[in-house]
Amino acid sequence: LKATDSKDKTAETWFSVCLPDTTSSNLALYRKATASDIFYQYYPYLITDGKTSTSWWSFNTTAWVVIEFEKPQTFNKVVLNWSDKYARKYNLEISQDGENWTSIANILNGKSGINIHTFNATVAKYLRINCLTRSSTNGYLLNEVEVYYDSSLNVVPSxxxxxxxxxxxxxxxxxxxxxxxxxxxxxxxxxxxxxxxxxxxxxxxxxxxxxxxxxxxxxxxxxxxxxxxxxxxxxxxxxx
Incomplete structure (x- = not known):
């Protein structure tokens, strides 16, 4: 973006615009993301950009990141791609208003790399990854989040x-x-x-x-x- 005032002084800045990929089944792709905090320039929107080379990073002992869908979505599968700075314990939580949260999965053995979590189909406007325990003193570094509705899944509780x-x-x-x-x-x-x-x-x-x-x-x-x-x-x- 470049602007010029009446005295011919110019200012210029650059920014990127991500357009939703309507052909993808990943419901989180290019969706808005916010977080409890960030370290340096590792912003939360980088976990929904479709790239595993970019990340959100928090240095706190506990932290959270929220994905906001454009409208309430039905889903039953969440895929997290953690770096070597992963959450050992974390919860997946949903909300309709971004204020009141319900846990749909409690993970006690998170690991580096791909973590796939499936559960009974749910509908929500917001998904929160609530990080409770770090695997290292260097915080949480999450590369990517993917959200799906997989009709082949049949998660049966007791x-x-x-x-x-x-x-x-x-x-x-x-x-x-x-x-x-x-x-x-x-x-x-x-x-x-x-x-x-x-x-x-x-x-x-x-x-x-x-x-x-x-x-x-x-x-x-x-x-x-x-x-x-x-x-x-x-x-x-x-x-x-």
Whole structure:
């Protein structure tokens, strides 16, 4: 960018513009990224530029970096490319507003290089990598983050920790049975999304077994997401 004032004095600066690659299945590519802190010129946006030669670097003992999607996205796979300055322990967390966070994966054995994390499909506007324990005194150096929805994945939790819905496919009503870990919650919050990430219904569930009216939804495939006490469960269902 070059500008000239009325006295013919000029100023010039350079910057790069990243255009989204609409052909890529990587939902994080060129998305906005922010961080708790940065070291030197290792900015957070460098973890979504599609290059493993660039990185975000924090020198703190704990740190975080957040990826903001253009709109809520459905995903079930996160790939982290760490340098030799990796997080040994970290959490993957999601949020709809960038303020209230729910953990979807707790990693206790992070390693240098490629780390692939899969989980039940979830919908979120924000993804946070919350770094808790460093592998060295030189902080955290994260090269790249990739986020995907992989339809071939079928992550099955233990029976006691399964969100049960019936019938599926559903017509007018959907019976929801909460996992044991949510059964004692005063209330749980439920969200229904399309697979394109559009929120179509929000409600509160106050008992371990509840009925949800879905008769007003158009026919298609939806994702039911339940959160309570920091826990998070999701399940797809078909609306007839």
């Amino acid at each position: 029976r006691k920790q399964t969100l049960k819905i019936y019938p599926n496919p559903a017509g007018e009503q959907l019976q929801v049975t909460l996992p044991d870990s949510m059964g004692n919650s005063k209330y749980s919050q439920a969200f229904i999304y399309t697979l394109q990430g559009q929120l179509v219904k929000t409600l509160k569930i106050s008992s371990p077994v509840s009925q949800i009216h879905v008769g007003d939804l158009t026919a298609g495939i939806y994702l039911l997401q339940i959160t309570a006490n920091g826990s998070h469960f999701s399940q797809q269902f078909v609306k007839l």
